[in-house]
Amino acid sequence: MSSPKYWREMPQRYRLEAIKCKKCGKVLFPPRLVCPACQSREFEQTRINNTGKIETYTVIRVAPSTFVDQAPYIVAIVNLEGGVKILCQVADCELNELKIGMPVNLEFRKIQQEGEDGIICYGYKCVPKL
Amino acid sequence: MRDVAVIGIGMNKWGELWDKSIRDLVAESALLALDDAGIDKVDSMYIGTMSSGLFTDQEHLASIGADYSALCPIPCTRVESACASGGLAVRMGFMDVASGMSDIVMAVGVEKMTDVDGNGATFALATAADQEYEVFNGVTFPGLYAMMANHHMYKHGTTRDQLAQVAVKNHRNGKKNPLAQFRMEITIDQVKNAVMIADPLTILDCSPITDGSAAVILCSMDKAKELCKKRIVKIIGSGSATDTIQLAQREDISFIKSTAVAAKKAFEMAGKKPSDIDFIEVHDCFTIAEIMTIEALGFVEKGKGGPATADGLTAIDGKLPVNSSGGLKSKGHPVGATGTAQIVELTKQIRGEADKGRQVKNANLGLAQNMGGSGASSVVHILEGM
Numbered sequence: 457m458s459s460p461k462y463w464r465e466m467p468q469r470y471r472l473e474a475i476k477c478k479k480c481g482k483v484l485f486p487p488r489l490v491c492p493a494c495q496s497r498e499f500e501q502t503r504i505n506n507t508g509k510i511e512t513y514t515v516i517r518v519a520p521s522t523f524v525d526q527a528p529y530i531v532a533i534v535n536l537e538g539g540v541k542i543l544c545q546v547a548d549c550e551l552n553e554l555k556i557g558m559p560v561n562l563e564f565r566k567i568q569q570e571g572e573d574g575i576i577c578y579g580y581k582c583v584p585k586l
Numbered sequence: 587m588r589d590v591a592v593i594g595i596g597m598n599k600w601g602e603l604w605d606k607s608i609r610d611l612v613a614e615s616a617l618l619a620l621d622d623a624g625i626d627k628v629d630s631m632y633i634g635t636m637s638s639g640l641f642t643d644q645e646h647l648a649s650i651g652a653d654y655s656a657l658c659p660i661p662c663t664r665v666e667s668a669c670a671s672g673g674l675a676v677r678m679g680f681m682d683v684a685s686g687m688s689d690i691v692m693a694v695g696v697e698k699m700t701d702v703d704g705n706g707a708t709f710a711l712a713t714a715a716d717q718e719y720e721v722f723n724g725v726t727f728p729g730l731y732a733m734m735a736n737h738h739m740y741k742h743g744t745t746r747d748q749l750a751q752v753a754v755k756n757h758r759n760g761k762k763n764p765l766a767q768f769r770m771e772i773t774i775d776q777v778k779n780a781v782m783i784a785d786p787l788t789i790l791d792c793s794p795i796t797d798g799s800a801a802v803i804l805c806s807m808d809k810a811k812e813l814c815k816k817r818i819v820k821i822i823g824s825g826s827a828t829d830t831i832q833l834a835q836r837e838d839i840s841f842i843k844s845t846a847v848a849a850k851k852a853f854e855m856a857g858k859k860p861s862d863i864d865f866i867e868v869h870d871c872f873t874i875a876e877i878m879t880i881e882a883l884g885f886v887e888k889g890k891g892g893p894a895t896a897d898g899l900t901a902i903d904g905k906l907p908v909n910s911s912g913g914l915k916s917k918g919h920p921v922g923a924t925g926t927a928q929i930v931e932l933t934k935q936i937r938g939e940a941d942k943g944r945q946v947k948n949a950n951l952g953l954a955q956n957m958g959g960s961g962a963s964s965v966v967h968i969l970e971g972m
Protein backbone atom coordinates (compact mmCIF):
# COMPACT_ATOMS: atom_id res chain seq x y z
CA MET A 457 0.00 0.00 0.00
CA SER A 458 1.32 3.44 -0.92
CA SER A 459 1.79 5.81 2.01
CA PRO A 460 -0.37 8.69 0.63
CA LYS A 461 -3.23 6.25 0.08
CA TYR A 462 -3.02 5.12 3.69
CA TRP A 463 -2.26 8.53 5.18
CA ARG A 464 -5.23 10.38 3.70
CA GLU A 465 -7.78 7.95 5.22
CA MET A 466 -6.33 8.20 8.75
CA PRO A 467 -8.93 10.66 10.13
CA GLN A 468 -11.68 8.16 9.34
CA ARG A 469 -9.82 5.02 10.32
CA TYR A 470 -8.17 6.32 13.51
CA ARG A 471 -10.76 8.75 14.84
CA LEU A 472 -14.00 7.70 13.08
CA GLU A 473 -14.33 11.24 11.69
CA ALA A 474 -17.51 11.82 9.73
CA ILE A 475 -19.64 14.74 8.56
CA LYS A 476 -23.23 15.70 9.24
CA CYS A 477 -25.35 17.37 6.56
CA LYS A 478 -26.49 20.81 7.75
CA LYS A 479 -29.64 20.62 5.65
CA CYS A 480 -31.04 17.12 6.22
CA GLY A 481 -29.01 15.91 9.21
CA LYS A 482 -27.68 12.75 7.53
CA VAL A 483 -24.34 11.53 8.91
CA LEU A 484 -21.92 10.52 6.14
CA PHE A 485 -18.99 8.16 6.61
CA PRO A 486 -16.56 8.46 4.94
CA PRO A 487 -16.98 12.21 4.36
CA ARG A 488 -18.07 13.37 0.88
CA LEU A 489 -18.36 16.65 -0.96
CA VAL A 490 -22.10 16.45 -1.55
CA CYS A 491 -24.94 14.82 0.41
CA PRO A 492 -26.49 11.90 -1.49
CA ALA A 493 -29.78 12.41 0.36
CA CYS A 494 -30.38 16.11 -0.39
CA GLN A 495 -27.41 17.30 -2.48
CA SER A 496 -26.46 19.94 0.07
CA ARG A 497 -22.76 20.83 0.21
CA GLU A 498 -22.71 22.22 3.74
CA PHE A 499 -21.59 20.01 6.56
CA GLU A 500 -20.40 20.08 10.14
CA GLN A 501 -17.74 17.78 11.58
CA THR A 502 -18.87 14.84 13.68
CA ARG A 503 -17.88 11.29 14.55
CA ILE A 504 -19.68 8.05 14.00
CA ASN A 505 -21.06 6.30 17.05
CA ASN A 506 -18.92 3.38 18.15
CA THR A 507 -21.75 1.10 19.21
CA GLY A 508 -24.11 -0.82 17.00
CA LYS A 509 -25.52 -4.19 15.95
CA ILE A 510 -24.44 -6.76 13.39
CA GLU A 511 -26.72 -6.55 10.34
CA THR A 512 -25.07 -9.42 8.46
CA TYR A 513 -21.75 -11.26 8.48
CA THR A 514 -19.61 -13.94 6.88
CA VAL A 515 -16.52 -15.95 7.74
CA ILE A 516 -13.74 -15.45 5.18
CA ARG A 517 -12.05 -18.85 4.69
CA VAL A 518 -10.22 -18.06 1.46
CA ALA A 519 -8.51 -14.72 2.04
CA PRO A 520 -6.66 -12.19 -0.15
CA SER A 521 -2.86 -12.50 0.08
CA THR A 522 -2.49 -9.68 2.66
CA PHE A 523 -4.96 -11.39 5.00
CA VAL A 524 -3.96 -15.04 4.56
CA ASP A 525 -2.33 -15.22 8.01
CA GLN A 526 -5.58 -14.11 9.66
CA ALA A 527 -7.97 -16.60 7.97
CA PRO A 528 -10.52 -17.68 8.97
CA TYR A 529 -11.81 -14.31 10.15
CA ILE A 530 -15.22 -12.70 10.45
CA VAL A 531 -16.36 -9.73 8.39
CA ALA A 532 -19.64 -7.98 9.14
CA ILE A 533 -21.83 -5.06 8.19
CA VAL A 534 -22.56 -3.15 11.37
CA ASN A 535 -25.52 -0.85 11.80
CA LEU A 536 -24.19 1.86 14.15
CA GLU A 537 -26.37 3.93 16.42
CA GLY A 538 -27.10 7.14 14.56
CA GLY A 539 -27.81 5.39 11.29
CA VAL A 540 -24.41 4.85 9.65
CA LYS A 541 -23.61 1.34 8.39
CA ILE A 542 -20.02 0.18 7.95
CA LEU A 543 -18.16 -2.96 6.94
CA CYS A 544 -15.44 -4.18 9.31
CA GLN A 545 -13.94 -7.29 10.86
CA VAL A 546 -15.34 -8.81 14.03
CA ALA A 547 -12.58 -9.58 16.55
CA ASP A 548 -12.53 -11.49 19.84
CA CYS A 549 -15.64 -13.44 18.88
CA GLU A 550 -16.16 -17.21 18.75
CA LEU A 551 -17.86 -18.39 15.58
CA ASN A 552 -20.64 -20.06 17.55
CA GLU A 553 -21.44 -16.79 19.38
CA LEU A 554 -21.82 -14.87 16.17
CA LYS A 555 -25.32 -13.86 15.15
CA ILE A 556 -27.28 -11.20 13.32
CA GLY A 557 -28.49 -8.53 15.75
CA MET A 558 -25.54 -9.05 18.11
CA PRO A 559 -24.52 -5.77 19.89
CA VAL A 560 -20.91 -4.71 19.20
CA ASN A 561 -18.46 -1.89 19.97
CA LEU A 562 -15.86 -0.49 17.59
CA GLU A 563 -12.24 -0.67 18.71
CA PHE A 564 -8.94 0.57 17.29
CA ARG A 565 -7.01 -2.42 15.92
CA LYS A 566 -4.28 -3.48 13.51
CA ILE A 567 -5.91 -4.36 10.18
CA GLN A 568 -3.13 -5.55 7.89
CA GLN A 569 0.58 -5.43 7.17
CA GLU A 570 2.04 -5.62 3.72
CA GLY A 571 5.10 -7.91 3.88
CA GLU A 572 8.04 -7.48 6.30
CA ASP A 573 8.80 -3.88 5.37
CA GLY A 574 5.31 -2.72 4.48
CA ILE A 575 3.25 -0.15 6.34
CA ILE A 576 1.35 -1.55 9.33
CA CYS A 577 -2.21 -0.43 8.74
CA TYR A 578 -4.58 0.34 11.61
CA GLY A 579 -8.29 0.97 11.67
CA TYR A 580 -11.48 -0.16 13.38
CA LYS A 581 -12.83 -3.62 14.13
CA CYS A 582 -15.88 -4.45 16.14
CA VAL A 583 -15.95 -6.70 19.21
CA PRO A 584 -18.93 -8.24 21.00
CA LYS A 585 -20.40 -5.85 23.58
CA LEU A 586 -20.09 -7.31 27.05
CA MET B 587 -34.51 6.87 -31.97
CA ARG B 588 -34.06 4.23 -34.67
CA ASP B 589 -34.98 0.56 -34.15
CA VAL B 590 -31.98 -1.69 -33.54
CA ALA B 591 -31.60 -5.37 -34.44
CA VAL B 592 -29.07 -8.07 -33.57
CA ILE B 593 -27.85 -9.53 -36.87
CA GLY B 594 -24.73 -11.43 -35.82
CA ILE B 595 -23.55 -13.38 -32.78
CA GLY B 596 -20.27 -15.10 -31.92
CA MET B 597 -18.88 -16.81 -28.86
CA ASN B 598 -15.80 -18.98 -28.46
CA LYS B 599 -15.44 -22.05 -26.24
CA TRP B 600 -14.87 -20.81 -22.68
CA GLY B 601 -12.43 -22.23 -20.17
CA GLU B 602 -8.79 -21.98 -19.11
CA LEU B 603 -7.35 -21.07 -22.50
CA TRP B 604 -3.61 -21.08 -21.79
CA ASP B 605 -2.68 -20.95 -25.48
CA LYS B 606 -4.72 -17.86 -26.28
CA SER B 607 -3.96 -14.21 -25.57
CA ILE B 608 -6.57 -11.51 -25.00
CA ARG B 609 -6.13 -10.30 -28.59
CA ASP B 610 -6.92 -13.80 -29.87
CA LEU B 611 -10.02 -13.95 -27.70
CA VAL B 612 -11.40 -10.65 -29.05
CA ALA B 613 -10.71 -11.63 -32.67
CA GLU B 614 -12.14 -15.14 -32.31
CA SER B 615 -15.62 -13.97 -31.27
CA ALA B 616 -15.50 -10.90 -33.54
CA LEU B 617 -14.88 -13.12 -36.58
CA LEU B 618 -17.58 -15.60 -35.55
CA ALA B 619 -20.05 -12.73 -35.27
CA LEU B 620 -19.07 -11.25 -38.65
CA ASP B 621 -19.46 -14.69 -40.28
CA ASP B 622 -22.81 -15.20 -38.59
CA ALA B 623 -24.02 -11.85 -39.96
CA GLY B 624 -22.48 -12.55 -43.36
CA ILE B 625 -20.57 -9.25 -43.44
CA ASP B 626 -16.90 -8.30 -43.27
CA LYS B 627 -16.98 -4.79 -41.84
CA VAL B 628 -18.76 -2.65 -39.28
CA ASP B 629 -18.92 1.12 -38.74
CA SER B 630 -17.78 1.12 -35.13
CA MET B 631 -16.90 -1.17 -32.26
CA TYR B 632 -17.18 -1.30 -28.45
CA ILE B 633 -15.09 -3.57 -26.25
CA GLY B 634 -16.21 -4.40 -22.72
CA THR B 635 -13.45 -5.58 -20.41
CA MET B 636 -13.19 -5.15 -16.68
CA SER B 637 -9.47 -5.14 -16.08
CA SER B 638 -7.29 -6.26 -18.96
CA GLY B 639 -4.51 -4.26 -17.29
CA LEU B 640 -4.51 -6.16 -14.02
CA PHE B 641 -5.27 -9.53 -15.63
CA THR B 642 -2.90 -9.34 -18.62
CA ASP B 643 -0.83 -6.11 -18.31
CA GLN B 644 -2.53 -4.94 -21.51
CA GLU B 645 -4.53 -1.70 -21.65
CA HIS B 646 -5.66 0.12 -24.79
CA LEU B 647 -7.97 -2.79 -25.60
CA ALA B 648 -9.96 -0.69 -28.08
CA SER B 649 -6.96 -0.49 -30.38
CA ILE B 650 -5.62 -4.00 -30.01
CA GLY B 651 -9.14 -5.42 -30.41
CA ALA B 652 -9.92 -3.52 -33.62
CA ASP B 653 -6.41 -4.19 -34.94
CA TYR B 654 -6.46 -7.97 -34.49
CA SER B 655 -10.03 -8.20 -35.79
CA ALA B 656 -8.77 -6.47 -38.98
CA LEU B 657 -11.24 -3.65 -38.45
CA CYS B 658 -8.91 -0.62 -38.28
CA PRO B 659 -9.40 2.31 -38.78
CA ILE B 660 -12.98 2.18 -37.44
CA PRO B 661 -13.63 3.94 -34.13
CA CYS B 662 -13.42 1.59 -31.18
CA THR B 663 -14.28 2.43 -27.57
CA ARG B 664 -13.45 0.47 -24.45
CA VAL B 665 -16.27 0.28 -21.91
CA GLU B 666 -15.83 -0.62 -18.25
CA SER B 667 -18.31 -1.21 -15.46
CA ALA B 668 -16.68 -4.16 -13.66
CA CYS B 669 -18.60 -7.39 -14.41
CA ALA B 670 -21.26 -5.37 -16.28
CA SER B 671 -18.72 -4.15 -18.87
CA GLY B 672 -20.06 -6.48 -21.58
CA GLY B 673 -23.69 -5.50 -21.07
CA LEU B 674 -22.70 -1.87 -21.11
CA ALA B 675 -20.74 -2.35 -24.37
CA VAL B 676 -23.98 -3.69 -25.91
CA ARG B 677 -25.85 -0.66 -24.59
CA MET B 678 -23.26 1.72 -26.08
CA GLY B 679 -23.59 -0.08 -29.41
CA PHE B 680 -27.37 0.13 -29.17
CA MET B 681 -27.16 3.89 -28.55
CA ASP B 682 -24.69 4.33 -31.42
CA VAL B 683 -27.06 2.68 -33.91
CA ALA B 684 -30.27 4.12 -32.40
CA SER B 685 -28.85 7.65 -32.59
CA GLY B 686 -28.05 7.29 -36.29
CA MET B 687 -24.29 7.79 -35.78
CA SER B 688 -23.55 4.29 -37.11
CA ASP B 689 -25.50 1.73 -39.11
CA ILE B 690 -23.63 -1.42 -38.06
CA VAL B 691 -21.81 -1.76 -34.73
CA MET B 692 -19.99 -4.60 -33.03
CA ALA B 693 -19.97 -5.04 -29.25
CA VAL B 694 -17.39 -7.49 -27.92
CA GLY B 695 -16.92 -8.54 -24.31
CA VAL B 696 -13.70 -10.19 -23.21
CA GLU B 697 -11.69 -11.22 -20.17
CA LYS B 698 -8.45 -13.17 -20.04
CA MET B 699 -8.19 -14.18 -16.38
CA THR B 700 -5.65 -17.03 -16.23
CA ASP B 701 -2.49 -15.08 -17.06
CA VAL B 702 -2.39 -14.30 -13.31
CA ASP B 703 -2.58 -16.77 -10.39
CA GLY B 704 -5.47 -17.05 -7.94
CA ASN B 705 -4.18 -14.21 -5.76
CA GLY B 706 -3.80 -11.98 -8.80
CA ALA B 707 -7.34 -12.75 -9.95
CA THR B 708 -8.75 -12.13 -6.45
CA PHE B 709 -6.93 -8.79 -6.35
CA ALA B 710 -8.15 -7.73 -9.80
CA LEU B 711 -11.77 -8.72 -9.09
CA ALA B 712 -11.70 -6.93 -5.73
CA THR B 713 -11.07 -3.61 -7.51
CA ALA B 714 -14.80 -3.65 -8.35
CA ALA B 715 -15.50 -3.13 -4.63
CA ASP B 716 -14.60 -0.09 -2.51
CA GLN B 717 -10.83 -0.41 -2.01
CA GLU B 718 -10.63 1.98 0.96
CA TYR B 719 -13.65 0.82 2.96
CA GLU B 720 -14.37 -2.77 1.91
CA VAL B 721 -11.24 -4.45 0.52
CA PHE B 722 -9.00 -2.67 3.10
CA ASN B 723 -10.84 -4.55 5.84
CA GLY B 724 -10.27 -7.97 4.28
CA VAL B 725 -13.52 -8.72 2.50
CA THR B 726 -13.54 -10.61 -0.81
CA PHE B 727 -16.23 -10.80 -3.52
CA PRO B 728 -17.48 -14.17 -2.28
CA GLY B 729 -17.50 -12.51 1.16
CA LEU B 730 -19.74 -9.65 0.01
CA TYR B 731 -22.24 -12.02 -1.61
CA ALA B 732 -22.03 -14.33 1.42
CA MET B 733 -23.15 -11.41 3.59
CA MET B 734 -26.03 -10.79 1.19
CA ALA B 735 -26.90 -14.50 1.40
CA ASN B 736 -26.90 -14.53 5.21
CA HIS B 737 -29.04 -11.39 5.21
CA HIS B 738 -31.50 -12.91 2.72
CA MET B 739 -31.68 -16.15 4.72
CA TYR B 740 -32.26 -14.26 7.97
CA LYS B 741 -34.83 -11.84 6.55
CA HIS B 742 -36.74 -14.09 4.15
CA GLY B 743 -36.06 -17.62 5.36
CA THR B 744 -34.15 -18.63 2.23
CA THR B 745 -32.48 -22.00 2.82
CA ARG B 746 -29.06 -23.49 2.14
CA ASP B 747 -30.73 -26.05 -0.16
CA GLN B 748 -32.47 -23.35 -2.20
CA LEU B 749 -29.11 -21.67 -2.86
CA ALA B 750 -27.67 -25.00 -3.98
CA GLN B 751 -30.61 -25.58 -6.32
CA VAL B 752 -29.55 -22.57 -8.40
CA ALA B 753 -26.16 -24.20 -9.04
CA VAL B 754 -27.67 -27.63 -9.70
CA LYS B 755 -30.12 -26.19 -12.25
CA ASN B 756 -27.52 -24.07 -14.03
CA HIS B 757 -25.07 -26.97 -14.31
CA ARG B 758 -27.88 -29.11 -15.75
CA ASN B 759 -28.33 -26.49 -18.51
CA GLY B 760 -24.61 -25.89 -18.97
CA LYS B 761 -23.96 -29.59 -19.50
CA LYS B 762 -25.85 -29.23 -22.79
CA ASN B 763 -23.92 -26.13 -23.87
CA PRO B 764 -20.77 -27.15 -25.80
CA LEU B 765 -19.24 -23.69 -25.21
CA ALA B 766 -19.57 -23.90 -21.40
CA GLN B 767 -16.54 -24.26 -19.12
CA PHE B 768 -17.89 -26.77 -16.59
CA ARG B 769 -20.14 -29.24 -18.36
CA MET B 770 -21.05 -31.58 -15.54
CA GLU B 771 -24.10 -32.06 -13.40
CA ILE B 772 -23.78 -31.53 -9.67
CA THR B 773 -26.03 -32.41 -6.72
CA ILE B 774 -27.34 -30.37 -3.81
CA ASP B 775 -25.15 -32.39 -1.43
CA GLN B 776 -22.05 -31.74 -3.52
CA VAL B 777 -22.71 -27.99 -3.41
CA LYS B 778 -23.34 -27.99 0.35
CA ASN B 779 -20.33 -30.16 1.18
CA ALA B 780 -17.79 -28.49 -1.11
CA VAL B 781 -14.92 -26.38 0.27
CA MET B 782 -16.24 -23.37 2.18
CA ILE B 783 -15.14 -20.04 0.67
CA ALA B 784 -17.14 -17.53 2.73
CA ASP B 785 -19.97 -18.85 4.92
CA PRO B 786 -22.53 -19.93 3.71
CA LEU B 787 -21.07 -20.02 0.16
CA THR B 788 -18.95 -22.98 -0.91
CA ILE B 789 -16.83 -23.10 -4.03
CA LEU B 790 -19.79 -24.61 -5.92
CA ASP B 791 -21.89 -21.54 -5.07
CA CYS B 792 -19.30 -19.39 -6.88
CA SER B 793 -18.80 -18.77 -10.60
CA PRO B 794 -15.34 -19.76 -11.83
CA ILE B 795 -12.27 -17.95 -13.22
CA THR B 796 -12.62 -18.09 -17.01
CA ASP B 797 -11.00 -16.96 -20.25
CA GLY B 798 -13.49 -16.13 -22.96
CA SER B 799 -15.19 -13.64 -25.22
CA ALA B 800 -18.52 -13.05 -26.94
CA ALA B 801 -19.56 -10.62 -29.68
CA VAL B 802 -22.80 -9.28 -31.11
CA ILE B 803 -23.40 -7.21 -34.23
CA LEU B 804 -26.11 -4.57 -33.99
CA CYS B 805 -27.69 -2.93 -36.99
CA SER B 806 -30.41 -0.42 -37.84
CA MET B 807 -33.70 -2.19 -38.51
CA ASP B 808 -33.92 -0.90 -42.11
CA LYS B 809 -30.50 -2.27 -42.95
CA ALA B 810 -31.15 -5.49 -41.00
CA LYS B 811 -34.10 -6.22 -43.28
CA GLU B 812 -31.72 -6.08 -46.26
CA LEU B 813 -28.80 -7.93 -44.67
CA CYS B 814 -30.18 -10.46 -42.22
CA LYS B 815 -30.92 -13.92 -43.56
CA LYS B 816 -31.92 -15.29 -40.17
CA ARG B 817 -34.80 -14.38 -37.89
CA ILE B 818 -34.38 -10.72 -36.98
CA VAL B 819 -34.06 -10.13 -33.25
CA LYS B 820 -34.89 -6.62 -32.11
CA ILE B 821 -33.60 -4.88 -29.00
CA ILE B 822 -36.82 -3.41 -27.67
CA GLY B 823 -35.60 -2.23 -24.27
CA SER B 824 -32.35 -1.11 -22.67
CA GLY B 825 -31.87 0.12 -19.12
CA SER B 826 -28.88 0.85 -16.93
CA ALA B 827 -28.45 2.09 -13.37
CA THR B 828 -25.93 2.55 -10.56
CA ASP B 829 -25.99 2.21 -6.77
CA THR B 830 -23.62 2.91 -3.87
CA ILE B 831 -20.21 1.29 -4.36
CA GLN B 832 -20.31 0.09 -0.73
CA LEU B 833 -22.69 -2.73 0.07
CA ALA B 834 -22.98 -1.45 3.66
CA GLN B 835 -24.48 1.84 2.50
CA ARG B 836 -27.56 0.23 0.95
CA GLU B 837 -30.82 0.36 2.82
CA ASP B 838 -31.63 -3.29 2.04
CA ILE B 839 -28.44 -5.37 1.91
CA SER B 840 -30.02 -8.26 -0.02
CA PHE B 841 -31.99 -6.34 -2.64
CA ILE B 842 -30.29 -5.33 -5.93
CA LYS B 843 -31.80 -1.90 -6.42
CA SER B 844 -29.68 -1.02 -9.47
CA THR B 845 -31.19 -4.04 -11.25
CA ALA B 846 -34.72 -3.02 -10.25
CA VAL B 847 -34.16 0.52 -11.59
CA ALA B 848 -32.48 -0.66 -14.82
CA ALA B 849 -35.29 -3.19 -15.39
CA LYS B 850 -37.97 -0.55 -14.88
CA LYS B 851 -36.37 1.59 -17.60
CA ALA B 852 -35.98 -1.35 -19.97
CA PHE B 853 -39.58 -2.52 -19.44
CA GLU B 854 -40.86 1.04 -20.00
CA MET B 855 -38.92 1.39 -23.24
CA ALA B 856 -40.12 -2.03 -24.42
CA GLY B 857 -43.73 -1.45 -23.39
CA LYS B 858 -43.66 -4.85 -21.68
CA LYS B 859 -44.07 -6.24 -18.17
CA PRO B 860 -42.38 -9.21 -16.43
CA SER B 861 -45.30 -11.57 -17.14
CA ASP B 862 -44.79 -11.03 -20.91
CA ILE B 863 -41.22 -12.41 -20.83
CA ASP B 864 -40.58 -16.00 -22.00
CA PHE B 865 -37.06 -16.61 -20.62
CA ILE B 866 -34.15 -14.75 -19.04
CA GLU B 867 -30.38 -14.78 -18.58
CA VAL B 868 -29.24 -13.33 -15.26
CA HIS B 869 -25.96 -12.59 -13.52
CA ASP B 870 -25.53 -15.63 -11.23
CA CYS B 871 -21.96 -14.80 -10.16
CA PHE B 872 -22.97 -16.56 -6.93
CA THR B 873 -26.04 -18.71 -6.31
CA ILE B 874 -27.61 -16.05 -4.08
CA ALA B 875 -27.25 -13.54 -6.93
CA GLU B 876 -29.72 -15.40 -9.15
CA ILE B 877 -32.26 -15.48 -6.32
CA MET B 878 -31.85 -11.75 -5.68
CA THR B 879 -31.98 -10.79 -9.35
CA ILE B 880 -35.21 -12.63 -10.20
CA GLU B 881 -36.70 -10.70 -7.27
CA ALA B 882 -35.27 -7.33 -8.35
CA LEU B 883 -36.43 -7.87 -11.94
CA GLY B 884 -39.99 -8.33 -10.67
CA PHE B 885 -40.49 -11.97 -11.72
CA VAL B 886 -41.10 -13.07 -8.13
CA GLU B 887 -41.92 -11.13 -4.97
CA LYS B 888 -39.10 -9.88 -2.76
CA GLY B 889 -37.94 -12.80 -0.61
CA LYS B 890 -39.60 -15.46 -2.78
CA GLY B 891 -36.65 -16.22 -5.11
CA GLY B 892 -35.53 -19.24 -3.09
CA PRO B 893 -38.87 -21.10 -2.96
CA ALA B 894 -39.53 -20.23 -6.64
CA THR B 895 -36.22 -21.88 -7.59
CA ALA B 896 -36.98 -24.95 -5.47
CA ASP B 897 -40.44 -25.22 -7.08
CA GLY B 898 -38.92 -25.40 -10.58
CA LEU B 899 -40.12 -22.02 -11.86
CA THR B 900 -36.67 -21.30 -13.33
CA ALA B 901 -35.88 -24.73 -14.80
CA ILE B 902 -35.50 -25.12 -18.57
CA ASP B 903 -39.04 -26.56 -18.76
CA GLY B 904 -40.39 -24.24 -16.05
CA LYS B 905 -42.65 -21.24 -16.49
CA LEU B 906 -39.66 -18.87 -16.61
CA PRO B 907 -36.45 -20.60 -17.74
CA VAL B 908 -33.48 -18.79 -16.17
CA ASN B 909 -29.94 -19.20 -17.51
CA SER B 910 -30.59 -21.74 -20.26
CA SER B 911 -26.92 -21.20 -21.22
CA GLY B 912 -25.71 -22.62 -17.90
CA GLY B 913 -25.29 -19.13 -16.46
CA LEU B 914 -22.07 -17.75 -15.07
CA LYS B 915 -21.96 -20.74 -12.76
CA SER B 916 -21.49 -23.48 -15.38
CA LYS B 917 -20.77 -21.59 -18.60
CA GLY B 918 -18.03 -19.59 -16.87
CA HIS B 919 -17.56 -15.92 -15.97
CA PRO B 920 -14.88 -14.11 -17.99
CA VAL B 921 -16.15 -10.94 -16.35
CA GLY B 922 -16.14 -8.50 -19.28
CA ALA B 923 -17.58 -11.12 -21.67
CA THR B 924 -20.56 -12.19 -19.56
CA GLY B 925 -22.91 -9.36 -20.62
CA THR B 926 -22.34 -9.82 -24.35
CA ALA B 927 -22.63 -13.61 -24.01
CA GLN B 928 -26.09 -13.12 -22.49
CA ILE B 929 -27.20 -11.30 -25.68
CA VAL B 930 -25.66 -14.12 -27.75
CA GLU B 931 -27.75 -16.62 -25.77
CA LEU B 932 -31.01 -14.65 -26.05
CA THR B 933 -30.52 -14.31 -29.80
CA LYS B 934 -29.71 -18.02 -30.19
CA GLN B 935 -32.83 -18.98 -28.26
CA ILE B 936 -35.11 -16.58 -30.17
CA ARG B 937 -33.73 -17.85 -33.48
CA GLY B 938 -34.35 -21.42 -32.28
CA GLU B 939 -30.66 -22.27 -32.64
CA ALA B 940 -29.96 -23.39 -29.05
CA ASP B 941 -28.42 -26.82 -28.48
CA LYS B 942 -30.57 -29.90 -28.08
CA GLY B 943 -32.02 -30.23 -24.59
CA ARG B 944 -31.69 -26.57 -23.71
CA GLN B 945 -33.83 -24.86 -26.37
CA VAL B 946 -36.61 -22.95 -24.62
CA LYS B 947 -40.07 -23.60 -26.11
CA ASN B 948 -41.68 -20.54 -27.74
CA ALA B 949 -38.70 -18.28 -26.99
CA ASN B 950 -39.81 -14.98 -28.50
CA LEU B 951 -39.23 -12.48 -25.75
CA GLY B 952 -36.07 -12.65 -23.63
CA LEU B 953 -34.43 -10.48 -20.99
CA ALA B 954 -30.76 -10.21 -19.97
CA GLN B 955 -29.52 -8.80 -16.65
CA ASN B 956 -25.81 -8.09 -16.13
CA MET B 957 -24.35 -6.47 -13.02
CA GLY B 958 -21.09 -5.07 -11.70
CA GLY B 959 -19.52 -5.60 -8.28
CA SER B 960 -21.97 -6.27 -5.47
CA GLY B 961 -24.70 -4.71 -7.61
CA ALA B 962 -23.29 -1.16 -7.81
CA SER B 963 -24.14 -1.17 -11.53
CA SER B 964 -26.67 -3.07 -13.63
CA VAL B 965 -27.62 -3.31 -17.28
CA VAL B 966 -30.86 -4.86 -18.53
CA HIS B 967 -31.82 -5.60 -22.14
CA ILE B 968 -35.06 -6.97 -23.60
CA LEU B 969 -34.99 -8.71 -27.00
CA GLU B 970 -37.87 -9.80 -29.20
CA GLY B 971 -38.06 -11.99 -32.31
CA MET B 972 -39.60 -10.30 -35.36
Ligand SMILES: [Zn+2]
Pocket residue numbers: 477478479480481482491492493494495496
Ligand atom coordinates in the same frame (compact mmCIF):
# COMPACT_ATOMS: atom_id res chain seq x y z
ZN1 LIG C 1 -28.40 16.12 3.22
